[in-house]
Amino acid sequence: xxxxxxxxxxxxxxxxxxxxxxxxxxxxxxxxxxxxxxxxxxxxxxxxxxxxxxxxxxxxxxxxxxxxxxxxxxxxxxxxxxxxxxxxxxxxxxxxxxxxxxxxxxxxxxxxxxxxxxxxxxxxxxxxxxxxxxxxxxxxxxxxxxxxxxxxxxxxxxxxxxxxxxxxxxxxxxxxxxxxxxxxxxxxxxxxxxxxxxxxxxxxxxxxxxxxxxxxxxxxxxxxxxxxxxxxxxxxxxxxxxxxxxxxxxxxxxxxxxxxxxxxxxxxxxxxxxxxxxxxxxxxxxxxxxxxxxxxxxxxxxxxxxxxxxxxxxxxxxxxxxxxxxxxxxxxxxxxxxxxxxxxxxxxxxxxxxxxxxxxxxxxxxxxxxxxxxxxxxxxxxxxxxxxxxxxxxxxxxxxxxxxxxxxxxxxxxxxxxxxxxxxxxxxxxxxxxxxxxxxx
Amino acid sequence: xxxxxxxxxxxxxxxxxxxxxxxxxxxxxxxxxxxxxxxxxxxxxxxxxxxxxxxxxxxxxxxxxxxxxxx
Numbered sequence: 001x002x003x004x005x006x007x008x009x010x011x012x013x014x015x016x017x018x019x020x021x022x023x024x025x026x027x028x029x030x031x032x033x034x035x036x037x038x039x040x041x042x043x044x045x046x047x048x049x050x051x052x053x054x055x056x057x058x059x060x061x062x063x064x065x066x067x068x069x070x071x072x073x074x075x076x077x078x079x080x081x082x083x084x085x086x087x088x089x090x091x092x093x094x095x096x097x098x099x100x101x102x103x104x105x106x107x108x109x110x111x112x113x114x115x116x117x118x119x120x121x122x123x124x125x126x127x128x129x130x131x132x133x134x135x136x137x138x139x140x141x142x143x144x145x146x147x148x149x150x151x152x153x154x155x156x157x158x159x160x161x162x163x164x165x166x167x168x169x170x171x172x173x174x175x176x177x178x179x180x181x182x183x184x185x186x187x188x189x190x191x192x193x194x195x196x197x198x199x200x201x202x203x204x205x206x207x208x209x210x211x212x213x214x215x216x217x218x219x220x221x222x223x224x225x226x227x228x229x230x231x232x233x234x235x236x237x238x239x240x241x242x243x244x245x246x247x248x249x250x251x252x253x254x255x256x257x258x259x260x261x262x263x264x265x266x267x268x269x270x271x272x273x274x275x276x277x278x279x280x281x282x283x284x285x286x287x288x289x290x291x292x293x294x295x296x297x298x299x300x301x302x303x304x305x306x307x308x309x310x311x312x313x314x315x316x317x318x319x320x321x322x323x324x325x326x327x328x329x330x331x332x333x334x335x336x337x338x339x340x341x342x343x344x345x346x347x348x349x350x351x352x353x354x355x356x357x358x359x360x361x362x363x364x365x366x367x368x369x370x371x372x373x374x375x376x377x378x379x380x381x382x383x384x385x386x387x388x389x390x391x392x393x394x395x396x397x398x399x400x401x402x403x404x405x406x407x408x409x410x411x412x413x414x415x416x417x418x419x420x421x422x423x424x425x426x427x428x429x430x431x432x433x434x435x436x437x438x439x440x441x
Numbered sequence: 442x443x444x445x446x447x448x449x450x451x452x453x454x455x456x457x458x459x460x461x462x463x464x465x466x467x468x469x470x471x472x473x474x475x476x477x478x479x480x481x482x483x484x485x486x487x488x489x490x491x492x493x494x495x496x497x498x499x500x501x502x503x504x505x506x507x508x509x510x511x512x
Contacts (some may be wrong), residue, residue, distance in 0.1 A: 055461070075470075156494050156498065159490075159491040159495055159498075160491050163490065166485070167484055167487055174479065177479070178469065178472040178476045181467065182472050258502060258505075261499075264497060264501055265490075267497065268494065271493065272490065274491075287465075375481045390478065395445075398469070413487075416490065417483060417487050420483050420487060420490075421479070423485045424479050424482050424483050424486075425479060428479055436467050436471070
C-alpha cells in the first residue's frame with residue numbers, strides 16, 4: 001500500500017493528512033471547480049475565475065512529498081535545516097530527511113535568496129511569482145491596462161458628481177480600518193491592507209499589502225480577488241435590496257456636456273500623475289502606470305494601445321488568475337488569519353457598496369429626484385464591472401435608460417480615489433505606528 | 442530593551458505588556474482619529490482634483506469660445 005501511495009503521491013499526501021487537512025484540500029478542489037463553473041456561466045468574471053479555479057484544482061490535487069533537499073529549503077518544513085550561509089545540511093537532517101508536502105508549481109513563502117534560487121529552477125511558476133508578484137509588477141501591469149481602458153472624459157465632464165460618489169463608495173475602505181484594529185486586533189499595516197479590499201481594485205490591494213503587510217500578502221490578495229469576483233454576482237442583489245423599484249426606474253436628467261478633446265485628457269493625465277506622485281512617492285509606481293495608460297490612449301499611440309490593451313493586460317490577467325489559484329493551497333490558505341480576512345473583506349466590500357448607493361441617494365435628493373441612485377454602485381471602482389452592473393440593472397427596470405456615461409465617470413473616479421487612499425495609507429501608516437508606540441510608553 | 446524582551450519571552454508577569462510592539466493596543470478613539478485623518482486627506486485631495494478639472498473645463502470652454510468668436 002505504501003508503494004502505491006509513494007507512486008501516486010497526490011493520493012498519498014491526501015490520505016496522510018489530518019481529517020481537517022483532507023477537508024481543506026477537498027473543499028478547495030470543489031471551490032476551484034465551482035469558480036470555473038461560475039466563470040463559464042458568467043456569474044463571476046471568467047477571465048480571472050477560470051484560470052484561478054484551474055490553478056486551485058491543480059495545486060490541491062497535485063500535492064507531493066518534496067525531495068529531501070527541497071524539503072529542507074522549503075518554508076513549509078517544520079524547521080530550517082539548511083544553513084543560509086553555505087547551503088549545507090545539518091547532519092541530523094541529512095540522516096533523516098523530513099517528509100514535507102509541497103507542489104511543483106510555486107513556493108510563495110520562501111524568502112532566503114539561496115532557497116529562492118533553488119525553487120526558481122524547480123517550480124515553473126516561481127519566476128512569475130518572484131519577479132512579478134512579490135514586487136508588485138503585475139499590479140502595475142494590470143493598472144497600465146486599466147489606464148488604457150479608461151476614458152477620463154467621463155470624469156472631466158462631471159467632476160464633482162463623480163468624485164463625490166467615489167468618496168462615498170470608499171466607506172468600506174475607511175470604516176474597515178478601525179474595525180480591523182479595534183475588534184480584530186490587527187496592526188495598522190494589516191488593517192490598512194485588508195481595508196483596501198473595500199476599494200475593489202485588485203492591484204491596489206496587492207500594492208498596499210506588499211508595502212504594509214508583506215507577511216499577509218498571499219492571503220489578503222487571494223481573499224481580495226475572490227471577493228472582487230463576487231462584485232459581479234453579488235452587487236445586483238444588494239442594489240435590489242437597497243433601492244426600491246419605484247426609485248430604480250428614475251430617469252436621470254442629462255445635462256448637455258461639452259466635448260472633451262484628447263489634448264485636455266492628456267493634460268489632465270500629466271498634471272494628475274505629477275501632482276499625485278509628488279504627494280505620495282510611495283505609490284508613484286501605481287500612479288505612473290495608471291496615467292501612462294491614459295496618456296498612451298489619449299496621445300493616440302495606437303501601437304502601444306494594442307500592445308497594452310491586448311498583450312500586456314490579457315497576459316497579466318491570465319497569470320494573475322493562475323497565480324492566485326495556485327497560491328490557494330490548503331496549507332497556505334488555511335491560516336487562522338484568513339478567517340479574519342474573509343470577514344473583513346466582505347465587510348469592506350458590502351460597506352463600500354452601501355456607501356456608493358448612499359451617495360447615489362444623496363444626489364437623488366439633491367437633484368430633485370432626477371438622478372438614479374443605482375449609479376452610485378459604479379463608484380466602487382472595480383473597472384468596468386460595477387459600471388456595467390449599474391447599467392444592466394437600470395436597463396432591466398427601465399428599458400432604454402442609459403446611465404453608462406455617469407456610471408463610468410463615477411467608476412473612473414473610484415479608481416482615482418482608491419489610488420489616493422492607497423497612497424495615503426502607504427504614506428501615513430509608517431508615521432502613525434511610531435506615534436502609537438510613543439503613546440503606549 | 443533586549444533584556445526586557447527576553448524577560449517577556451520568559452513569561453515574567455511583572456513585565457508590562459507595552460514593551461513589545463506587538464502588544465501595543467491603541468485606543469479605539471486613536472484609531473478612529475487616524476482613520477479620520479486618512480479620509481480627511483483623501484477627501485481634500487479628491488476635492489482638489491475635482492476643482493482642478495473644473496478649472497480646466499472653464500479655461501478650455503473660454504478658449505474654444507474665443508476661437509469660435511475669431512472664426
